[in-house]
Amino acid sequence: MRFRSLLALAFTLFVSAALAETVFPPGSRIGLVPPTGMTASTSFQGFEDRANRVVLLVTEVSAQTYDKVARDFTPDVIRASGMEEISRETLRLASGEGVLVVTRQGENETALRKWALLSRTEDLTVIVIAVVPGSAREAYPDAAMRAAFASVVVRARLTSEEMLAVLPYRLDDLGGFRLLRTTPDGTAVMTLGPNDTTLPVQQPYFMIAPRAVSPPQPAERESLAQRMLAEFLSRPNVRVVNAEPLRIGGAPGYQIVAIGKDEQTGDELAMVQWLRFSPGVVQMFGIARLDQWEKVLPHMRAVRDGFGTR
Numbered sequence: 001m002r003f004r005s006l007l008a009l010a011f012t013l014f015v016s017a018a019l020a021e022t023v024f025p026p027g028s029r030i031g032l033v034p035p036t037g038m039t040a041s042t043s044f045q046g047f048e049d050r051a052n053r054v055v056l057l058v059t060e061v062s063a064q065t066y067d068k069v070a071r072d073f074t075p076d077v078i079r080a081s082g083m084e085e086i087s088r089e090t091l092r093l094a095s096g097e098g099v100l101v102v103t104r105q106g107e108n109e110t111a112l113r114k115w116a117l118l119s120r121t122e123d124l125t126v127i128v129i130a131v132v133p134g135s136a137r138e139a140y141p142d143a144a145m146r147a148a149f150a151s152v153v154v155r156a157r158l159t160s161e162e163m164l165a166v167l168p169y170r171l172d173d174l175g176g177f178r179l180l181r182t183t184p185d186g187t188a189v190m191t192l193g194p195n196d197t198t199l200p201v202q203q204p205y206f207m208i209a210p211r212a213v214s215p216p217q218p219a220e221r222e223s224l225a226q227r228m229l230a231e232f233l234s235r236p237n238v239r240v241v242n243a244e245p246l247r248i249g250g251a252p253g254y255q256i257v258a259i260g261k262d263e264q265t266g267d268e269l270a271m272v273q274w275l276r277f278s279p280g281v282v283q284m285f286g287i288a289r290l291d292q293w294e295k296v297l298p299h300m301r302a303v304r305d306g307f308g309t310r
Contacts, residue, residue, distance in 0.1 A: 022151065025184075026166045027045065027162075027163055027181065027184065028045050028058055029060055029156070030059075030153075031152070032149070033148060034148060037139060037140070041055075043184070044057060044183070044185055045185075052133070052140070054130070054132050054139075055130065056128070056148070057129045058128050059126075059129070061124075062196055063120055063122065063123050065125055065198065066118075066120045070099075070118060073099060073101055075088075083103040083105045083114065085102075086102045087101070091119075091149065091150055093150070095119065096119060097119065098118060098126065098149075100149055102114070112134070113132045113134070115131075116129050117129075117149050119152070121154050128152060130149075160174075167188060168185075168210075168310065169310055170307070170309070172306040172308055173303060174303055176302075177192050177206055177303055178192070185209075186210040186282075187207070188208045189205075189207050190205075190303070191206075192205075192288075192296060200262070200271075200287040200288055201264075201269070201289060203288075204288035204299070204300075205288070206284070206300055207283075209282070209283050211281045211282070213280075214280075215277045215278065215280060215281055218245075221245060221277065224275070224281075225243070225254040225273065226243075228275065229256055229258070232273070232283070232285060238258045240256060243255070249276070249305060249307060253276045254275045254277075256272070256273045258272075268290035269290060270290045270293040271287040272300060273285050276307065279309060282307065284303075284307075
């Protein structure tokens with residue numbers, strides 16, 4: 001009996017230690033035990049070893065986008081991307097199963113080994129990506145990297161207050177939108193409705209993200225707004241119906257309103273992009289079904305006007 005008690009105690013201590021080592025990047029529901037040498041990044045959601053140029057990124061998107069993301073994990077797409085697939089396996093995670101793919105790109109010291117994990121829960125698609133240069137393979141052997149990926153866990157939803165605290169700016173009014181996720185770089189994704197979805201045909205979607213570009217001169221604001229919208233959208237045949245400068249919270253800005261169609265359902269979609277040029281360049285983008293637009297647009301404006309510096 002004493003041996004069993006000691007064994008049970010040892011097991012409990014082991015589990016507790018393992019859980020204590022799990023690190024969740026600020027604002028993320030995805031956590032893991034990072035490999036020795038990596039620490040939580042202050043510039044993106046994930047972990048890094050700057051000296052060895054090793055990065056590990058965690059991304060969470062809605063469960064509805066799983067099938068779309070899974071297509072990027074197929075051997076044909078990987079091969080077309082110029083990568084050589086080394087291994088593929090199913091990992092048993094605390095939150096379910098995941099597909100782990102390891103690839104190689106380049107040769108010798110300049111070669112990159114990339115690790116990619118795709119998994120999902122009832123309300124979340126989990127994506128974890130790591131890049132290890134050939135020069136860092138000794139510091140980050142395959143066994144250590146696989147152990148980190150096998151340790152991935154998903155925690156319960158964060159509160160709005162917890163997500164807002166991660167942002168480097170204030171959002172004084174959410175306009176009825178619910179935050180889905182936030183990241184330390186300032187990205188905030190939200191939806192208007194009861195479901196945790198980013199699909200605009202199901203519920204209105206709104207996103208805010210500071211961009212690493214210098215504020216343009218007044219004469220260049222329109223061209224920058226057009227380029228940023230084109231880079232952000234993956235929807236062809238978008239028709240611009242309005243483009244004009246405006247003030248956002250007292251700062252200069254630029255607005256583009258456009259109409260398009262959902263590729264899957266054919267539903268007409270209306271969208272707006274606002275660029276705020278102080279501080280820096282902040283992109284705000286909202287999209288919803290056209291038949292909802294008149295009711296939804298005031299909610300998006302409320303979020304836009306609630307943006308403020310800390």
